[in-house]
Amino acid sequence: MVALFTECSGLGTHRSVESVREGGLNDKVHQLAGPIEYDHIILKRGLTASRALWDWFEAGQYDFKVKRLNMSITQGAAGMNLVGMAVSAIGGNSGYGVVKTWNLERAFPLSWKLSDLSVANTTAVAVESLEIVHEGITLSPVFGTPMSALG
Numbered sequence: 001m002v003a004l005f006t007e008c009s010g011l012g013t014h015r016s017v018e019s020v021r022e023g024g025l026n027d028k029v030h031q032l033a034g035p036i037e038y039d040h041i042i043l044k045r046g047l048t049a050s051r052a053l054w055d056w057f058e059a060g061q062y063d064f065k066v067k068r069l070n071m072s073i074t075q076g077a078a079g080m081n082l083v084g085m086a087v088s089a090i091g092g093n094s095g096y097g098v099v100k101t102w103n104l105e106r107a108f109p110l111s112w113k114l115s116d117l118s119v120a121n122t123t124a125v126a127v128e129s130l131e132i133v134h135e136g137i138t139l140s141p142v143f144g145t146p147m148s149a150l151g
Contacts, residue, residue: 003053007044008073011102013037013137040110040131041073047114047126057109057130068106072140075100105136 016034060066115127 003043003045003050005043005045008041009044010039010041011073011137012039014039038134038137040133041104041107043130043132044127047128053109053112053128053130057112060108066108068108071104071107073102073104101140103138103140104132104134105138107132107134 013036015036018032018034020030020032022030056067056069109130110133111129111131113129113131115124115129117126118124
């Protein structure tokens with residue numbers, strides 16, 4: 001496990017569609033299914049001392065050889081959702097375990113951001129955001145959990 005995140009947004013996919021008009025056929029337009037496209041995913045967490053995310057983003061800055069990783073996003077029991085690069089695991093002993101796990105193929109960072117820093121606000125937490133792109137997503141079959149068909 002390289003990193004855990006407190007938020008994950010943009011987990012989605014959609015199919016492109018091509019509309020084709022057929023000559024002489026004026027009452028409809030053919031809708032042809034196109035390739036599947038994947039949305040960008042934004043991961044957020046409180047800032048830590050680790051340089052792992054920054055180093056991943058910085059890789060390939062000069063030679064364009066970005067470091068692509070396979071990673072998993074794991075949905076656990078309430079309050080136990082985790083995002084981990086390479087492998088995800090659920091900690092704690094709530095007894096609920098993993099609900100769902102999505103596996104991303106060949107992901108790499110598109111942008112890295114840090115929330116505003118202010119000495120005037122002593123209660124604010126610095127939040128690190130990482131936007132990633134990937135080349136595919138699969139849903140792992142999970143059995144024996146409260147949310148599965150066999151659970």
